[in-house]
Amino acid sequence: QITLKESGPTLVKPTQTFTLTCTFSGFSLNTGGVGVGWIRQPPGKALEWLALIYWDNDKRYSPSLKSRLTITKDTSKNQVVLTMTNMDPVDTATYYCAHQYSSSSRHFDYWGQGTLVTVSS
Amino acid sequence: SYVLTQPPSVSVAPGQTARITCGGYKIGGKSVHWYQQKPGQAPVVVVHDDSDRPSGIPERFSGSNSGNTATLTISRVEAGDEADYFCQVWDSNSDHYVFGTGTKVTVL
Numbered sequence: 001q002i003t004l005k006e007s008g009p010t011l012v013k014p015t016q017t018f019t020l021t022c023t024f025s026g027f028s029l030n031t032g033g034v035g036v037g038w039i040r041q042p043p044g045k046a047l048e049w050l051a052l053i054y055w056d057n058d059k060r061y062s063p064s065l066k067s068r069l070t071i072t073k074d075t076s077k078n079q080v081v082l083t084m085t086n087m088d089p090v091d092t093a094t095y096y097c098a099h100q101y102s103s104s105s106r107h108f109d110y111w112g113q114g115t116l117v118t119v120s121s
Numbered sequence: 122s123y124v125l126t127q128p129p130s131v132s133v134a135p136g137q138t139a140r141i142t143c144g145g146y147k148i149g150g151k152s153v154h155w156y157q158q159k160p161g162q163a164p165v166v167v168v169h170d171d172s173d174r175p176s177g178i179p180e181r182f183s184g185s186n187s188g189n190t191a192t193l194t195i196s197r198v199e200a201g202d203e204a205d206y207f208c209q210v211w212d213s214n215s216d217h218y219v220f221g222t223g224t225k226v227t228v229l
Contacts, residue, residue: 037218039220045223046207046220046221046222046223047156047158047164047207047209047220047223048220049209049217049218049219049220052218060216060217060218062217063122063215063217064122096163096164105152105169105170106152106154106211106218107152107154107166107169107170107209107211108154108156108164108166108209109166109169109175111163111164111165112163113163114163
């Protein structure tokens with residue numbers, strides 16, 4: 001059974017750098033084709049893809065946020081970490097991590113419960 | 122960057138058919154995935170790769186994709202289908218993932 005869970009601060013001050021951790025089970029990020037992505041959703045708004053890391057450590061970032069994002073993985077801990085710099089109130093959102101099972105079908109079949117991050121002074 | 126456009130809302134009576142569109146340039150050449158999101162919950166994929174249903178998703182959910190429009194069809198709509206629905210593609214040109222603007226389905 002695949003599960004993912006996001007953890008990190010729920011309140012961040014403007015200009016700060018924040019880090020979210022996705023801890024997963026039920027799959028290995030060493031398996032060919034597998035990826036873990038980060039998606040966010042501001043309150044009442046649409047989903048926005050942020051970043052994805054593949055089993056081979058290849059990484060992709062949203063073009064609009066690329067300069068502020070870093071995604072890494074620790075396969076020994078079954079974790080994927082997202083770092084975002086220079087936080088702003090518009091970054092207030094629920095942040096999800098999600099599993100992609102194959103490069104041949106690039107959708108997210110399992111999602112974490114999400115964590116609401118509020119950016120405020 | 123690639124843009125996916127959905128109608129903000131669709132209303133449908135119970136037992137009727139709801140059709141949710143997702144417009145994008147030559148989207149027919151891409152694989153489209155659809156997610157259902159109920160209030161306070163994470164999204165759940167209901168259709169992937171244009172028309173495939175994950176196990177556990179009712180046959181009432183189906184998808185099609187051609188030209189510049191992909192469509193999610195919900196047949197025999199039930200009250201429990203009331204949710205937000207998002208389409209998603211992987212844009213091979215940029216190697217990025219894109220979500221649609223989202224559609225709120227209301228069951229009258």
